[in-house]
Amino acid sequence: MNQTTADVVGIGNAIVDVIAHTDEAFLEKEALVKGTTALIDAERAELLYRMMGPAIEASGGSTANTMAGIASLGGKGAFIGKVHSDLLGEVFRHDLTAQGVRFDTPAATSGPATARCLILVTADGQRTMNTYLGACAELGPDDIDPDLVGAAQITYLEGYLFDPPLAQQAFGKAAAIAHATGRKVALSLSDPFCVARHRAAFRDLVAGHVDILFANEVEICSLYETADFVSAAAAVRGHVAVAALTRSAAGSLILADGAEYPIAAKPVARVVDTTGAGDLYAAGFLYGLTQGLPLPVCGETGSLCAAEIISHLGGRPERSLAQLVAEARNR
Amino acid sequence: MNQTTADVVGIGNAIVDVIAHTDEAFLEKEALVKGTTALIDAERAELLYRMMGPAIEASGGSTANTMAGIASLGGKGAFIGKVHSDLLGEVFRHDLTAQGVRFDTPAATSGPATARCLILVTADGQRTMNTYLGACAELGPDDIDPDLVGAAQITYLEGYLFDPPLAQQAFGKAAAIAHATGRKVALSLSDPFCVARHRAAFRDLVAGHVDILFANEVEICSLYETADFVSAAAAVRGHVAVAALTRSAAGSLILADGAEYPIAAKPVARVVDTTGAGDLYAAGFLYGLTQGLPLPVCGETGSLCAAEIISHLGGRPERSLAQLVAEARNR
Numbered sequence: 003m004n005q006t007t008a009d010v011v012g013i014g015n016a017i018v019d020v021i022a023h024t025d026e027a028f029l030e031k032e033a034l035v036k037g038t039t040a041l042i043d044a045e046r047a048e049l050l051y052r053m054m055g056p057a058i059e060a061s062g063g064s065t066a067n068t069m070a071g072i073a074s075l076g077g078k079g080a081f082i083g084k085v086h087s088d089l090l091g092e093v094f095r096h097d098l099t100a101q102g103v104r105f106d107t108p109a110a111t112s113g114p115a116t117a118r119c120l121i122l123v124t125a126d127g128q129r130t131m132n133t134y135l136g137a138c139a140e141l142g143p144d145d146i147d148p149d150l151v152g153a154a155q156i157t158y159l160e161g162y163l164f165d166p167p168l169a170q171q172a173f174g175k176a177a178a179i180a181h182a183t184g185r186k187v188a189l190s191l192s193d194p195f196c197v198a199r200h201r202a203a204f205r206d207l208v209a210g211h212v213d214i215l216f217a218n219e220v221e222i223c224s225l226y227e228t229a230d231f232v233s234a235a236a237a238v239r240g241h242v243a244v245a246a247l248t249r250s251a252a253g254s255l256i257l258a259d260g261a262e263y264p265i266a267a268k269p270v271a272r273v274v275d276t277t278g279a280g281d282l283y284a285a286g287f288l289y290g291l292t293q294g295l296p297l298p299v300c301g302e303t304g305s306l307c308a309a310e311i312i313s314h315l316g317g318r319p320e321r322s323l324a325q326l327v328a329e330a331r332n333r
Numbered sequence: 334m335n336q337t338t339a340d341v342v343g344i345g346n347a348i349v350d351v352i353a354h355t356d357e358a359f360l361e362k363e364a365l366v367k368g369t370t371a372l373i374d375a376e377r378a379e380l381l382y383r384m385m386g387p388a389i390e391a392s393g394g395s396t397a398n399t400m401a402g403i404a405s406l407g408g409k410g411a412f413i414g415k416v417h418s419d420l421l422g423e424v425f426r427h428d429l430t431a432q433g434v435r436f437d438t439p440a441a442t443s444g445p446a447t448a449r450c451l452i453l454v455t456a457d458g459q460r461t462m463n464t465y466l467g468a469c470a471e472l473g474p475d476d477i478d479p480d481l482v483g484a485a486q487i488t489y490l491e492g493y494l495f496d497p498p499l500a501q502q503a504f505g506k507a508a509a510i511a512h513a514t515g516r517k518v519a520l521s522l523s524d525p526f527c528v529a530r531h532r533a534a535f536r537d538l539v540a541g542h543v544d545i546l547f548a549n550e551v552e553i554c555s556l557y558e559t560a561d562f563v564s565a566a567a568a569v570r571g572h573v574a575v576a577a578l579t580r581s582a583a584g585s586l587i588l589a590d591g592a593e594y595p596i597a598a599k600p601v602a603r604v605v606d607t608t609g610a611g612d613l614y615a616a617g618f619l620y621g622l623t624q625g626l627p628l629p630v631c632g633e634t635g636s637l638c639a640a641e642i643i644s645h646l647g648g649r650p651e652r653s654l655a656q657l658v659a660e661a662r663n664r
Contacts, residue, residue, distance in 0.1 A: 022431075023651065056401065056428040056649055059390035070387065089420045097387040100353075314645070318387055320354065 008080040008104060009292040010072055011154040013146070013176050014065025015138040015162050015169070016083035016107075017117040018090040021129075021277065021315050022057040024122040029130055036124065037220075037276075039131040039193040041165060047134035050120050059090075060316035061097035062119055064192060065160045067278045067317040071285025071307050073102040074323040077292060080104035080150055082176075084141035090116035091137070097318065106147070110140040127273030127312060135166055142168040143175040151176050152183035155292050156214070158284070161192035164200040177211050186243075188214035190284055191221040198224055208241050214291070215242045216284045219249045235262075246287055246301065248280055248308075256301050265301035268309035278317025282307040286323070306330055339411040339435060340623040341403055342485040344477070344507050345396025346469040346493050346500070347414035347438075348448040349421040352460075352608065352646050353388040355453040360461055367455065368551075368607075370462040370524040372496060378465035381451050390421075391647035392428035393450055395523060396491045398609045398648040402616025402638050404433040405654040408623060411435035411481055413507075415472035421447035422468070428649065437478070441471040458604030458643060466497055473499040474506040482507050483514035486623050487545070489615070492523030495531040508542050517574075519545035521615055522552035529555055539572050545622070546573045547615050550580045566593075577618055577632065579611055579639075587632050596632035599640035609648025613638040617654070637661055 029036055032050070042050065051057075061070075069079040081098055085091030087109040094116060098105045117136040121129050141163075151157050157180040163169045177187050189212045191197050197204055204225060208215060215238065219231050222245075226237040231249070235257060238245050245257040249267075256263040286307035290300030307323050314320050360367055363381070373381065382388075392401075400410040412429055416422030418440040425447060429436045448467040452460050472494075482488050488511040494500045508518050520543045522528050528535055535556060539546060546569065550562050553576075557568040562580070566588060569576050576588040580598075587594040617638035621631030638654050645651050 051427065054427075054431060056392065056432045057424075058647060059424065061387065093388075093390065096382065096385075100385060101387045315651070316389060320646070 007153040011080045012065040012069040012158040013082045014160040017063040019062035021121045022055045067281035068285045074319045075289040076324040077289045086116045086137035129277045139166040151179045158188045186213040191217040194220045194224045215245045268305045278311040282311040338484040342411045343396040343400040343489040344413045345491040348394040350393035352452045353386045398612035399616045401432045406620040407655040408620045417447045417468040460608045470497040482510045489519045517544040522548040525551045525555045546576045599636045609642040613642040
């Protein structure tokens with residue numbers, strides 16, 4: 003690797019978001035579960051788009067959002083993911099590299115179009131996502147650059163990678179390289195339905211292959227098949243070195259080495275769109291870790307970044323997170 | 334015309350906006366004049382995009398923004414403009430029709446791609462626009478549906494239509510039909526550079542063919558080649574039945590029949606992006622006119638709509654303007 007080493011290399015689905023406001027009646031009519039992600043095919047994507055209100059397009063993808071956040075904080079990040087060589091693919095690449103994230107994975111020149119996620123935002127700021135994976139199915143083990151992964155402090159993987167079969171293999175290869183080179187592996191559980199689809203595999207991963215785990219309340223409860231957050235938190239203890247469990251407005255709970263740190267959420271004037279809240283929490287947290295900051299400070303940085311992202315439409319920061327952190331410190 | 338008659342038919346360039354935050358240094362380096370629109374070719378668009386920061390894509394176009402605003406207010410609108418049959422063209426059509434605006438103009442299947450406008454937003458909320466007209470050059474007189482224009486109370490034209498030569502002919506045809514059928518013609522001067530490019534033609538139009546004129550301070554001063562707003566306002570008197578002259582935070586001035594009505598701007602907590610401010614002022618004003626409201630109420634409705642649009646990125650309303658007006662009335 004002849005470029006500066008990355009602090010974090012993120013591997014995930016490369017997706018452009020199509021974001022529209024909607025009402026509860028539309029979610030009900032279309033049998034969509036608020037706050038979750040559904041996988042849809044090209045035909046359903048076309049149909050749903052036709053029924054949706056006016057939208058904006060913005061680069062997204064869970065891990066890609068996190069990497070954009072890390073770069074905005076001043077960290078060095080690289081992303082591995084697959085777009086098609088089409089307009090949305092160019093948009094995705096532009097937005098990530100313009101943010102300062104290294105992104106070398108070549109675009110697919112055959113197969114399906116660049117992935118898109120139709121996001122419906124209700125008046126309460128909650129988002130309901132419908133993902134057409136498209137070109138993401140083309141990401142495979144060959145796209146994992148061993149030098150890039152081996153040189154990064156942390157390899158960050160999204161649970162969504164378990165949906166496309168080849169990407170699952172890429173995930174495994176990256177995790178193996180990271181550990182073989184003495185690096186850390188971080189995982190986000192992504193979505194409760196995603197956890198349900200891959201529960202056994204995720205439990206195995208968490209028990210044996212993950213150092214840092216991100217999950218929200220619903221996801222960690224789904225992983226351990228309990229309705230009780232305290233039980234779920236107890237279950238994950240001992241499996242990972244660090245677990246950061248997010249709870250929306252109730253903040254987050256960090257578990258590590260027998261200690262636990264409750265972190266408050268950062269209040270915002272108005273929650274416009276929660277898209278990217280978890281992704282940007284992870285960005286702040288991982289950036290803090292790579293800077294050697296204490297865990298509670300990592301969590302607070304995560305809360306600060308999440309607060310920025312939920313105050314506007316879309317999952318990418320609209321202002322410099324480094325500046326936001328500097329302002330918070332001077333307060 | 335076998336669908337419900339439109340209150341307003343708008344004719345304009347069909348453009349998708351690509352919006353990024355930037356700083357003053359970038360504008361200076363690229364010799365861009367803040368708050369104005371530059372016309373660029375495909376090559377320059379490509380180059381500028383590569384240099385821009387992370388962006389979002391949102392349907393735009395001055396008149397199209399106005400029509401989306403009228404529809405959001407509950408008015409019946411139709412749009413005539415030319416996209417290419419490509420992804421951005423589909424996005425443009427979706428966003429306008431999903432808002433409830435009738436848009437029947439067929440997409441071009443040959444020639445250049447759908448138009449895009451690279452918009453750079455500075456920290457003060459000002460926007461600087463760079464338009465690649467693309468498929469807009471394909472709009473011509475044949476795209477003007479005489480029945481549609483003849484049936485609408487008001488035909489609204491943007492000054493930008495004078496840039497593509499064929500569109501200029503479409504403009505002339507539409508204005509002639511509107512007047513022949515006893516309808517009103519409204520014109521927005523669009524941009525000071527656009528006024529400078531077509532000053533003689535615009536003066537002729539304003540003197541002889543326009544009933545309702547929209548212009549901001551800089552545009553009306555450019556039209557009459559004066560640095561003094563009061564002189565410019567005096568010059569336009571008598572030429573048009575109604576002139577609505579906008580002055581950013583200083584509100585607007587409505588001139589009609591020897592009377593004048595100063596209208597306050599509606600204060601906003603934070604100006605995020607002024608893209609569409611004039612377009613949405615026109616939406617509120619034109620909607621008011623078609624509803625037979627008194628001129629000062631038309632102006633206040635315009636101010637209210639402009640305030641919504643400048644509080645977020647992009648030139649299309651993010652919330653129901655009809656609801657916004659209802660709330661303002663109940664206060």
